[in-house]
Amino acid sequence: MLKKSVTVLAPAKLNLSLDVVGTMPNGYHDLDMVMQTIDLYEKITLRRSEGLNLTLPGSFVPVNDKNTAIKAALAFFHYTGLLAGVDMTIYKRVPVRAGMAGGSADAAGVLVGLNDLYDAHLSISELCAIGAGIGADVPFALLGGTCRVRGVGDLMKALPPCPECWFVVAMPSVGVSTPEAFARYDTMGSPVHPDCEAQEQAVRSGDLAAVCAAAGNALEHCSGAEETPAICAVLREHGALTAQMTGSGAAVFGVFDDEDKARAALAALKPGYKQCYLCRPTRGGPRVTVRRPLKK
Template identity: 40%
Template sequence: MKSIVVEAPAKINLSLDITGIRENGYHNIDTVMQSVGLCDTVTISRMSGQGLYISCNQPRIPCDETNYAHIAASRFFERFGRPDTAISIDIQKRIPSEAGLAGGSADAAGVLVGLNGLLNVGADVDTLCRIGVTVGADVPFCIMGGTRRARGVGEEFSTLPAFPSCHILIAKPAAGISTAESYHRYDRSGARRHPDTERLVHCLEQADLQGVAKEMCNVLSEVAGLPAIEEIRAVMLACGASGAMMTGSGSAVFGLFTSRGQAKHCMRKLYGLAEGVFLTRPVGYGAVVLDTRD
């Protein structure tokens, strides 16, 4: 039966501010996000029979109705109808979980883009994003990708100039952080420093990597409560990173390097501190079809 293969990039937050909380408990944010070349691969296949089946190369990832990929497929079928065959979704994960890298949202984006192509639905990006935001706040960004500012609960986007060329080193400590717990901690204690997002955007418009690095700020980093985060950040800066910061709700830390050699040297230094270390680059795309197979 026919299959489609989708590459689903992770994201990093160059800045993250919380600007308020809504009556329903959701937080208003102001963030600048960037897609990176660290990707999961989502393969969607039509099979004989009926039903929706999820598989994953990571045993810790649940393959039931709680998986974002399953939720995304179900929402897609609610909008466009169920196919007359079974659907199998296989996820080859490289993006760490509980890292602030939007791994689950990337998979959901891959499912929406993949089903759209596999089933020849022809939905446009806006339609897929409207479905995606019902799955998770980061899913629309993971569909579109690139360099974007997001406001509201993460669904109001403005496109920014392409991120300056650089090497991005990502290190994930063994301990993860629950997104919900991270926001709860922020609600209890707040943050001493907030990002100047307008200045960061100006630096992006000037293709000023050093300026971007200087303006990076994440209000959730103050409440993360993991010593390994600051240890990793300190190593990155000591190894020559222009800037280093926790991404999203954590626990992954990224560093921006102009020199690949320095980034590789830092990578070796971090193997003892982090569960996973990845050297990647900024990319200008979100979930994208790599291949179709009959």
């Protein structure tokens, strides 16, 4: 069936742990992380076209050649050799400069959507190879679920699903620049170094308390996000098993084993923060939810 358009849902991610374990010869930081996709989605609609266009309704994210969605489309057409185009509309729900990989989700969603729209039949390995050239988090954004991720995001190991839980996520009023966060880390270091191996084993054994006990983010101390401690305090006061920043910031989340406690925490945070979410862990990356046939 030739398709006129497809719609894709691409999930955001949280870092259940993030450690900086060294510096690579190329100057990039060597990371060790456990990453988790959640049911907060970017909605991406792709339509057959002769050109290449991107629309971001209601978003202040710039539409230019640096946008990950445009990079993904160009990389897909280059790899496949298809002489085609696409009109892309992305309804952004994931906060920007949050450490939740919204841009990577966009790129992953575009790759998955174009693969389906044009029946290119690329494997997930091929999509990940394309994605790695777009951004460090794109391969994980394609795979989704629960993963141990190392290096600069290029070494991934799929784990069993995260134990059942609820995440309450709050975005502070000011975002964090990833390069600036790592630059501050180089200057300040961090007193926090989570045990990612212990967390992986806790995920494997389905022990949520142990997952949370091994959590932590080495970038949180030097993020410069002033609201993080206050948000973490509210989350813990309402029963979060752990609370921390995700990625390079600035979003903060708590992990709950009780939905009522999670909803109470969400209600406590909403008056002070416009972007607050109650989320669950998901078991995969972007998925096509709507296919519209091309009329003959």
